[in-house]
Amino acid sequence: MDLERKKTSWIGLLLVAVSLGVFGWVLLSGPRESMAAQQSNFMGGNPSVEGSDEVRTLRLRFPAGSRSNWHSHTEGQLLMVEEGLGRTQVRGQSLMEMRPGQPWWTGPEIEHWHGADPDQDVLQLTIYSGSVSWMEPVTDEVYKAPPGN
Numbered sequence: 001m002d003l004e005r006k007k008t009s010w011i012g013l014l015l016v017a018v019s020l021g022v023f024g025w026v027l028l029s030g031p032r033e034s035m036a037a038q039q040s041n042f043m044g045g046n047p048s049v050e051g052s053d054e055v056r057t058l059r060l061r062f063p064a065g066s067r068s069n070w071h072s073h074t075e076g077q078l079l080m081v082e083e084g085l086g087r088t089q090v091r092g093q094s095l096m097e098m099r100p101g102q103p104w105w106t107g108p109e110i111e112h113w114h115g116a117d118p119d120q121d122v123l124q125l126t127i128y129s130g131s132v133s134w135m136e137p138v139t140d141e142v143y144k145a146p147p148g149n
Helices: 003-028 032-039
Strands: 056-062 071-073 077-084 086-090 096-098 103-106 112-116 122-128 132-134
Touching: 071 112, 077 086, 077 112, 086 103, 112 122
Parallel strands: none
Antiparallel strands: 056 122, 071 132, 077 103, 077 122, 086 096, 086 112
16 A cells, blocks of 8 residues: 555544544533433443543635645644635645545644635634644745645
């Protein structure tokens, strides 16, 4: 299995794990009186609610042509495009397009940026914990490079 396939498989597993965690949290975070009814939706045991106060989830709409500065996250970041076309890049690697339904995981302390395509808005779902270290702006030359270069 080549590196890209392994990365895609790993990212897919991570997305499933995060989705199940969020799904479980949503199902189990209601009032106490509804817990018994919700627990009937699971077989073989009931999941427990784990603390998630440090996990941040945001939906960010980047207008066409906008992007973040270079930055890194102490514990990594998971991005998912909901609408539109986005761009992202890990420092020193090729610029990549982000499309709806594709998860993008950037590991801890990896310098990267993300934003909208030059001609199209993008709505991104971002999930991360820990802190963010902000760096310099992304130059137009870097931002407007052809994807994959």
